[in-house]
Amino acid sequence: MTYQLPSQQEFSARVLDWYDANARALPWRSLPGQRPDPYHVWLSEIMLQQTTVVTVGPYFDKFLTLWPTVQHMAAAPLDDILTVWAGLGYYARARNLHKCAIDICDKFAGTFPNNREDLLTLPGIGPYTAAAISSIAFDRAEVVVDGNIERIIARLFRIDTALPAAKKPITEYAAHLTPCGRPGDYAQALMDIGATICTPRNPKCAQCPVSVTCTAFAEGDMERYPVKAPKKAKPTRRGVIFWIEAEGGVVLLRRREEKGLLGGMMEFPSSPWQEAAIAPDAALEQLRESAGLNINGPMIHKTLVRHTFTHFHLELQPVVLVMAQKANLSLPGSSWVRPEEFENYALPTLMKKVVTSVQSPQTDFL
């Protein structure tokens, strides 16, 4: 069976008509046809990378309140950005956000570049985000392809090539369909349709404005698309993490390496995270040597903390050590903090789980 490509005019008209009647009111979105603030578009697009609209909402509002312009953000310390970003994940985004704000102030005189090529030179802005900002904020007819639009296109044309190899043909189909008029609204409309109608499972084709031109709908095998490469199994890593408390109720925090997993974020001292489990006694001895810490006191085991990262599971055994002495050891990048002050530190969700475990009355054994 052969299918005919829908005309760009017919397709985009269906999409834009749907948008005029169904556009969601989102904090970073202007009225249909209106150009929003590029700073708002940029900030929202970075936050929305691999992150849902519902999750981003409160973070977007808080960032705009604290840093209303790109100049404000560029002037802020990176640690402040990380503290407010804490919990949103993919912390390289926060580091690149800060770098990007500085670059815009230094290299573009504080004005957002208004085209895809210049946007691509900025840290944290890749092919998708450059096209999205360019079309949404500057009304340029760029080809915007995110995960939602990938799924829509793959279903419209029943693309059997598996992702990520399918990215190229998908982009070609998308380019054919992208209109010159209202490109920003068109892109946002397709993303809305992907998020609410053309969902990964149980797509609501009865509500879809373009189901009439969808070959997967015609064949009834929508959920087969997009085809994806099989994923690797996640190994489990384990470790012991220490809540070291000194006189006055202060607890030891240290900063992680600038790059890599949870880069630049704060943590409680812990053993390395490896597949082979390590005993708390051995972990403490390692910490004494590596950190030069003279730690002593009885160890109290708290409830195991489980956490899943993108490519491994983690099991951390929290151990509480209350020392009957003053917090007189000072390591570079570490600080003694009272738990009431934790909100002012860049603690990722994993570390907040450790706080919850330690502060719950339950213990494994004494």
Add this chain to the structure above:
DNA sequence: AAGTCGGGGCA
């Protein structure tokens, strides 16, 4: 092309 990089919501 494959691996790294969070966290939450969903069936």
Add this chain to the structure above:
DNA sequence: TGCCCAGACTT
């Protein structure tokens, strides 16, 4: 549980 999400960056 596994899958997905307005992906970018490194190797």
